[in-house]
Amino acid sequence: MTTTAQPALRCYHCGDTCPDQPVQLGDKAFCCAGCRTVYQVLSDHQLCQYYDLNQQPGVSTKNGPQTARTAFLDHPDIVEKLLTFSNETTATTTFFVPTIHCSSCLYLLEHLYKIEPGITQTRVDFLKKQVHVTYQKTQLTLRQVVDLLTSLGYEPLISLTDVVQQGQKPTYRPLLYRLAVAGFCAGNIMLFSFPDYLGLDDPLFKQWFGFFNLLLALPVVFYSASGYFTSVWQSLRRHVRGRLINIDAPILLGILVAFFRGCYEVLFQHGAGYFDSLTGLIFFLLCGKWFQQRTVDFLSFERDFTAYFPLAVTRLSGETEEPIPVANLRKGDRIRVRHGELVPADALLYRGNGQLDYSFVTGESVPEPKQPGDLIYAGGRQLGEAIDLEVVRETAQSYLTQLWNNEAFTKKQSRFRSFADGVGTYFTVIVLTLALVVGAYWLLFAHDPARAVNAFTAVLIIACPCALSLSYPFAMGNGLRRLGQQKCYLKNADVIEQLAACDTIVFDKTGTLTGSGERMRETACAGNKALSVVEAFSAPLTSYERALVAAVVRQSVHPLSRQLTSHLTDAPVLAIEGFTEVLGHGVQAVVDGWIVKVGRSSFVTAEFVPDVSETTAHVSIEHLYRGCFQIPVAYRPGLNAMMTQLAGTYQLHLLSGDNTTLTSNPLLAKWFAPAHMTFNCPPQAKLDRVKALQAQGHRVLMIGDGLNDAGALKQADVGMAITDDTIQFTPASDAILDAGSLTQLPESLRYSRFGMNLVRFSFGVSVGYNLIGLSYALTGHLSPLVAAILMPISSATMLAIAAIGMRSWRK
Missing domain, CATH: 2.70.150.10 (Calcium-transporting ATPase, cytoplasmic transduction domain A)
Incomplete structure (x- = not known):
């Protein structure tokens, strides 16, 4: 009597084998009560999409949370060292969580607030395996947060030596061990294959050397190639839930076909097998994997353009x-x-x-x-x-x-990144289908088993979308570093693509085209002669009144305030209280008991006071209007050449909050069309103007100082904040540009367009490689060993195109 072996029952949560008496919940089986509890928590909070996002299994919780291990987190001194922020109600911290491994992990961890309302926000850095948690101290303690993560299978690695800030250095040792074994065995198998290479007919040599080759192939297949077995097995365990098999499956199938074909030939003495090609194949595959891992780690750990x-x-x-x-x-x-x-x-x-x-x-x-x-x-x-x-x-x-990079300020994801990330979704199915069809053709119709094996294996090996998915981040990573060296810091790589797509540039004037500080005292439009602030008061300010005004403007980082501060350096320092700054209007405070206001005339007095110069700062003391400072416009040097270059490619607009006129400043008329200039423009009007341009189909780059134009910077397709010796910037901006590098803007924009063209070119080369390689593999003339050599070479070529191209660019 024969019995049919029943397939092992798998845990619905983690995919491990269930015991003889599994833990049941409805029609679902679990390996332990911990996995069942996690499933119940996810189900109760409508988070079961966790099980539909990835091939990889959930994290096993068989060991269960050991809350006693986290008792040290009850000590306030330790908690203080682990928090990155804390006030009366809210705290933030960052954990290193080694068990983060797939998109399901990201989904669950970023939805912890649905499980525990005391957690207000979580953000996951997948490459660094870090979780940034913000929680309410009135509802949770740090220990309870850690216990929650542990109960879900994501136990943080906590170290008072600041593991998170130092980062986890990559280790290549396991991969190098497998690579060394593959190289050693492949070399010796080639030596034992020399009688076959030289056509020697001694049957003793063929028989024994064939067995030696088989023995040497065993550690290569089952140790060196073990990563492929693990990856595909984890994928198959979750395939029952409708996921696609991952990209390692075709490679493993090709390895197994070549291995078992070689075993058959050696054991039944039909030939020497394919062990030299097989072990060489695995060796070169591991070389490619090592290269790609180093590349990913380089992008993750060496992004020191900060x-x-x-x-x-x-x-x-x-x-x-x-x-x-x-x-x-x-x-x-x-x-x-x-x-x-x-x-x-x-x-x-x-x-x-x-x-x-x-x-x-x-x-x-x-x-x-x-x-x-x-x-x-x-x-x-x-x-x-x-x-x-x-x-x-x-x-x-x-x-x-x-x-x-808080998600609240993040704009839509790059369409190139989305395309590259999604390339592999159906890639495996297509490659497997092609391999089966061509193998069947050569075996059943051409009656050529050797060519069938070659064609089947070569198709599985040579087709690879890895280069396609690596070229974008590698090129953009080099672009970020290059622009960072030019003091143009971008929020992330996607901004380069967005910059390249812009066709319209909107400039703020004050603090962007004009500047503050000593280095802006001379300007090309005044024949390089020093400009000074003019005091237009009904009666000259006394030294005490000058000190009152200086005390107020000294508190602000607005370019005009900084210019006045520089002008009033001889004034003594007075204590102030109740300082406020109304964006787009002015500043006020109580100084030594006196109410002092500096700003627009409508802000400092109810009387109508006409502006007598392009940029004017009016002053009132104790509600009595005293007069104004006439502040000269000091344009940054080099603007004329910059504007001339930009005008040939972009539509240029100016939004200004002051009362500049075309007659008072002919330079603006030279740079901007009359219909493209808007004056007396408050912050909301700037935002509305950017919206209007976008409604007309324009892709807008907004350049401002981040003070009165934060809304416009956030609304624009790309918002670029200019910084001039301050730490004033808005999180809504996508880029920060040092004011001294403003005139390099045309070069930065050309570089962004060049970078995107380079990515398109590398995409095309990658697609061409796959088409040519597949067409040659289908004929059965391409050896699997050659395919294994070509695959990492193709990745290296794509990365070389991206890296060398981005680094070798010239104006």
């Missing part, structure tokens, strides 16, 4: 202010943060009253009051008077970049 982040912070030496790059900030440095500026590092407040907006970090825009002695976390934006801080912990610029 060192070019063009932001500065004001460091104090006594009472002397010195702008330095954020990257040069060190523990113990004292810094000054003005209204609207970002706190770049964790610091103690020692002078002034803080009003910190942490919407970058928590999403909550309600300012938090801070007193001297309070700890202020990086990422907060000061709203109010200038504050002085002492840095207590250096913050990696990657943290500021993480805040900048």
Whole structure:
């Protein structure tokens, strides 16, 4: 009596083999109570899409959460070291989670708020296996967050040596071991195959050397190629839920066909088998895998273009202010943060009253009051008077970049990236079908088994979409570094594609085309003669009144405020309170008991006061209008040549908040068409103007200083914020450009278009390679060994095109 072996019952959650008495829930079987619990949690919160997103299995929870192991997280000192931000109600932290491995993991972890309402936001960095968690301290503790992740099978690796900031360095040792075994065995198999190569007829040599080759092939197939077995097995375990088999399946099938064909020939003495070709094939496949892994790790761990982040912070030496790059900030440095500026590092407040907006970090825009002695976390934006801080912990610029890349400010994904990521979806099915058809043809119709094996295996090996999916990130990664060296920092690689697609550029004027500070005192339009602020007051300001005005404008980073601050450097420093800045209108504060306002005439007084120059700052003290400062327009050098270059390719527009006229500034008439200039334009009008251009079908690049035009920057297809020795920028921008590099804008835009053309070219080469390789493999004349050599060469070629092309570009 014969019995039919029953297939092993698999756990619905993790895919492991269930015991003889599985844990049941309805018609679903689980290997343990932990997996059943996870399934119940996901089901109760409508998150079962987790099981439909990827071939890979869920994470086994057989060991169950061991809450005693996390008891150390009840100690406040330890919790403080692990938090990246904390206030009375909200905290954020970053965990390294080694078990993140597929899109299902991303889906579940980014929807934790549905399972635990106390978690307000989670973001996952897949390549670094990091989870950024924001939670409500009134509802959860850090220990409870860790226990929740552990119960779902995603136990964080927690280390007080700052594992997250240091990152996890890639390791290639297991792959190198498999590569070494494959190379050693392949070399010896070729030696034992020499009698066959030389046509020697000694049957003893053929028989014994054939057996030696078979023995040497075993570790290559079952150890060196074990990664293919694991990958395909994990895919097949989930294929029952309607997923497609992954891309390693054709390669493994080709390996097994060649191996069993060789075993048949050796064991039944029909020939020497294909072990030399098979082991050489696996060796070169592993070489390609090593190369691709190194490439991915390079993109993940060597993206140190954050060192070019063009932001500065004001460091104090006594009472002397010195702008330095954020990257040069060190523990113990004292810094000054003005209204609207970002706190770049964790610091103690020692002078002034803080009003910190942490919407970058928590999403909550309600300012938090801070007193001297309070700890202020990086990422907060000061709203109010200038504050002085002492840095207590250096913050990696990657943290500021993480805040900048918050999904709330992220625009639509690149269509090229979406295409490249989706190439492999049906690729495996097509390749398997072609291989079966051509193998059947040569075997059944041409009666040529040797050619059938060659054709079948070569088709499975040579077809590879890997180069297609690698060319985009590799080219864009090099583009990011190149632009970063030119002090043009892009939020992510997709911005290069968006830049290349723009056909319209909208400029803000003040702080963008014009500047502030000593380096802007001379301008080409004035014959390189120094310009100075003109004081137009009914009676000259007294030294005390000048000190009142200086105390107010000193708190602001607006270009006009900074120009006035530079003009009033001789004024003594007075304490202020109640500082406020109304975007697009002006600033006010109470100084030494006096209410001082500086800005538009409509902001400082109810009387009608005509502007007497292109840029005017009106002043009132205790509601009494005193007069105005006439501030000269200092255009950045090199603008004329830049505008001439841009006008040939782009439609140029100007949005200005001041009262500039064409008669007062003929340069603007030279650069912009009259219909493309809008003056007296408040922030909302700038945003509406960008919307109108987009409604006409234009792809808009908006360039501003991030102060009065944050809404327009966010609305534009690409928003580029200009920075001029400040840490003032808006998260809505897609790029940050150092003001000194503004005239390199035409080159950066040409480079972005060149980069996208290069990606298109590499896509075309990759498609051509696959078509030519497949057409030759179908004839049965292409050896699997040659195919294995060509596949990594094709990847190397695609990456070389992307890397060398992006690096060798010239104007």
